[in-house]
Amino acid sequence: MSRFSAITDNPHQRGFSQKTGILITNLGSPDAPTTSAVRRYLREFLSDPRVVEIPRLLWLIILHGIILRIRPAKSAKNYQKIWTEQGAPLITITQAQQQKLQQHLIRLGHQDVIVEMAMRYGNPSIESGLTKLREQGVTKIVVLPLYPQYSGATTGSTFDAVSRVLRSWRWVPELHFINGYHQQPDYIEALANSIAEDLTANGTPDKLVFSYHGTPKQFLNWGDPYYCFCMQTTRLVSERLQLPEGLAVSTFQSRFGKAEWLQPYTDVTLTEFAKQGIDNVAILSPAFSADCLETLEELEEENRETFMHAGGKHYRYIKALNDREDHIAALAKLVIPYLSNKA
Ligand SMILES: C=CC1=C(C)c2cc3[nH]c(cc4nc(cc5[nH]c(cc1n2)c(C)c5CCC(=O)O)C(CCC(=O)O)=C4C)c(C)c3C=C
Ligand SMILES: [Fe+2]
Ligand SMILES: [Fe+2]
Secondary structure (H helix, E strand, O other): OOOOEOOOOOHHHHOOOOOEEEEEEEOOOOOOOOHHHHHHHHHHHHOOOOOOOOOHHHHHHHHHHHHHHHHHHHHHHHHHHHOEOOEOHHHHHHHHHHHHHHHHHHHOOOOOEEEEEEEOOOOOEHHHHHHHHHHOOOOEEEEEEOOOOOOHHHHHHHHHHHHHHHOOEOOOOEEEEOOOOOOOHHHHHHHHHHHHHHHHHHOOOOEEEEEEEOOEHHHHHOOOOHHHHHHHHHHHHHHHHOOOOOOEEEEEEOOOOOOOEOOOEHHHHHHHHHHOOOOEEEEEOOOOOOOOHHHHHHHHHHHHHHHHHOOOOEEEEOOOOOOOHHHHHHHHHHHHHHOOOOO
16 A cells, blocks of 8 residues: 555546646634534644644643633634524635636636635545545646735645645646735725725715734734735725725734734724724725634624724624625636646
8 A cells, every 4th residue: 555645547548637626725614513513623723833833832731721621612602603504604605606716717718627615624624625626637736725815824824734635645736826815906806896885885984994814913023924915905905996095994803812913903993993983984804705703703793892882883894705706706817827738
């Protein structure tokens, strides 16, 4: 038995295959909104050294001794609030993105392209996604993590997972890894469209808050470009929409643990706004390509409550780009350069 895996039927015929596989990925959700499933998911997620970079032994003691005993029950309650009949929103929306991207590429004449989806933590795993592509005979794979703004914690970690799988394959495919698209014109356009639709329907708020998922501040000091890429996305969308000076602000949400995270914090900013009489805000989260726990529970519910409680009057959440046509078209533009066959 060899340590390297392969599909053994017709390997020579596969050598002439023109099929390209596209693997879109996102972070992942637990299999169920229960304490035990959330504990399993958080164990995998929070054991990733790309996500938590404190000395290993110390972290494992904290993780297993404290966090995995307390957080799963609390998180499971939050997941129950957003769970649908089809399952976790992040997974079902990514499935819709997969299907729509597949159809979009076929409409553009790319008949030999197969789109699959996978999650970095939980299911369907990166390994299952890559294996599905291999079983369908692809010899070239484009990996597109759906994180517009690169961070080592997300995109970097996805690269680790992909390479861990591929290093066990006998026949490593031609591989393209798209490491971000925070400034891609079509992504900026899709964000601008979704904001413009909201402003037309609901009027201009006092503040338009671009709330990005945070990271520990140390990651920035250590060279992670995520913070700068978030700022760039906000600037490009503001320029595209010609927003009045001072309307757009960038903030960071989803703090975890005691260390300092990227600032300004979303919840603190919303409280300050309300106290200053800035009582009409619209909020969006451009780092999430699909609605998930962090938007549906934290932004739509928790932060709304924070703002209203502090005296705010009007709070509205602008949905993630999800499976909007202009979003799917932007994703297609990202992969198309890699679809042409070798001469
Ligand atoms: C502990 C450190 C964390 C870092 C660093 C981090 C970075 C980061 N995460 C996303 C995207 C998502 N995170 C989501 C959930 C989530 N994130 C953390 C922690 C860190 N994230 C936790 C513990 C959780 C789980 C939920 C909870 O217990 O509160 C999600 C949603 C998942 C879902 O099922 O809906 C996404 C998406 C980005 C983009 C990012 C840094 C750039
Ligand atoms: Fe996160
Ligand atoms: Fe959160």
